[in-house]
Amino acid sequence: MRDEDFECFIGVMGEATSHRPVLDSQIAKYRGVLPDALLTYWQKEGWCGYANGLFWTVNPDDYKHMLDMWLAGTEFPQIDNYHVIARSAFGTLYAWGEKYNQKIVVSCPTGSIVALTNKLNVPNKNPDLAIQTFFAMSDKERYDLEDSQGEFLFERALEKLGALDEHEVYGFEPALFVGGAASLDQLVKCNLEVHLTSLRQMRS
Secondary structure, three states: OOOHHHHHHHHHHOOEEEEEOOOHHHHHHHEOOEOHHHHHHHHHHOEEEEHHHOEEEOOHHHHHHHHHHHHOOOOHHHHOOEEEEEEEOOOEEEEEEOOOOOEEEEEOOOOEEEOOOOOOOOOOOOHHHHHHHHHHOOOHHHHOOEOOOOOEOHHHHHHHHOOOOOOEEEEEOOOHHHOOOOOHHHEEEEEHHHHHHHHHHHHO
8 A cells, every 4th residue: 555645646757667676685774774654665666767767766875976976075975974765867866864864956967956954954853754745745847857948858858869767867968057058959868877977077
């Protein structure tokens, strides 16, 4: 049985379009590190792509080195130890703090990190509710990106470039923060790790 919040998430995003089962050893590794509600989702649903790859739940281990690289030189590693729990088709990373259970959003396409900085070191009293709310509040527009005319890009990128696998993203070439245009013509399908690494190096 799914909880009401995840039912709400599925109602908006649809059933998974890509699926990888999560080993019991991975659940055990993150027990007491990430909220139980998230581990229950992993157990029941696996790590999945939703809405044809617009949004993905992920193995934090696969993203640790990339997250460390993006957070290097910022105040965030001093506040908490963060783990990527989800990502978008465009390489935005959603990371969860193990100590305070607060979320940060690493927007790799724009080279920025979004967080409620006044809350990051305030313990979240109900981590499970926070995770459930994160999923329940999902909508497709939140994970999409707009072009310079304000039109959403994902469905058009999917049609033009084909579906993503779990190791791929749609990336702008040239990058937005070096003067690239937010347009379908500038989007290419890239290896996720290579693309996010090169974006971070450009920001250094």
